[in-house]
Amino acid sequence: MQWQTIYKKEMLDHWRHFKWIWVPIVFILFAVMDPLTAYFMPIILESAGNVPEGATIDIPTPSVGEAMIMSFNQLNMLGVLIAVVISMGLISRELSTGVYELILSKPVRYSHYMTAKFTAMMTLLSVSIILALITGWYYVTVLFGDLAFTQLLTSAIFYIFYFMLILSIVMVFNSFLTSPGLVAFLSIFTVVVLNAFTSIFDHVITWSPMLISDYIGTYIFSGEIETDLYFSTGIAIIISLLLLWLSIILLKRQEMH
Amino acid sequence: MDDLIIQLILPLVILQLILIIVALIDLRRVEATRGPKWVWILIIIFGNLAGPIIYFIVGRKG
Numbered sequence: 001m002q003w004q005t006i007y008k009k010e011m012l013d014h015w016r017h018f019k020w021i022w023v024p025i026v027f028i029l030f031a032v033m034d035p036l037t038a039y040f041m042p043i044i045l046e047s048a049g050n051v052p053e054g055a056t057i058d059i060p061t062p063s064v065g066e067a068m069i070m071s072f073n074q075l076n077m078l079g080v081l082i083a084v085v086i087s088m089g090l091i092s093r094e095l096s097t098g099v100y101e102l103i104l105s106k107p108v109r110y111s112h113y114m115t116a117k118f119t120a121m122m123t124l125l126s127v128s129i130i131l132a133l134i135t136g137w138y139y140v141t142v143l144f145g146d147l148a149f150t151q152l153l154t155s156a157i158f159y160i161f162y163f164m165l166i167l168s169i170v171m172v173f174n175s176f177l178t179s180p181g182l183v184a185f186l187s188i189f190t191v192v193v194l195n196a197f198t199s200i201f202d203h204v205i206t207w208s209p210m211l212i213s214d215y216i217g218t219y220i221f222s223g224e225i226e227t228d229l230y231f232s233t234g235i236a237i238i239i240s241l242l243l244l245w246l247s248i249i250l251l252k253r254q255e256m257h
Numbered sequence: 258m259d260d261l262i263i264q265l266i267l268p269l270v271i272l273q274l275i276l277i278i279v280a281l282i283d284l285r286r287v288e289a290t291r292g293p294k295w296v297w298i299l300i301i302i303f304g305n306l307a308g309p310i311i312y313f314i315v316g317r318k319g
Contacts, residue, residue: 017317018313019313022279022310022313025275026306029272029306036265036266036269142261
């Protein structure tokens, strides 16, 4: 009951700030941009001129799989960035403005407060990701050829857990910092470090959640889900839950100071 | 070929327009922004895709 109240309040807040409109639109544009430019590149170059007489440019047209992966890659960079930035103030802003004290003056449990906020943001992100990837898939199939819809949908669901991990990292920093900017910076820094670490040791830690999008890539090419994808997604879920738990503890400690 | 371009690009242009309009409506509604409002109008309209995004992220105060 109480959990639902906070959840609804959060959803209403997201509506009021038009997040339910602009985040899906921005994600869709990100997902469509790259496959579209890849397709029209030869035409763009032709009309842009500057090509010396007689020169032939041979740009290989990407395959369906490659084009679809372009969508994922865009979301991997810009999508993650947007996700971090829109959730950087979820709690830290309330901590710094005093709204937090106001809410906790009512009998609200820390765990409810944290998980309701997390779930509301996760709802927004999941819907945006699914819509973006479906639109991306539509453009890719029109321009490059066939790709099974169920394959895309399965990939999208795995991909959502990657964002769940990102969001739980943001929540940890949210729970003890009062500056949204610092939260965003530290979250992105953490993601970059994890990515670098994974790419150095990727033959050892094949279960790293940072490899989820790579495994989705192989799945889109081969059509078969490797066990590594299940493992890395499982790890992503476990780490997210642990981080969420940690952030609830940190938030409680914040109150005692 | 031309038909295909229009069919594929038109929806994106419409989405971008919605983004700009929503940003402008929000700008009208909020009491205070970081920096003068007329600058934000310029950023939203001429800032391409990044304009409205930047407004939504850093534009509002509080």
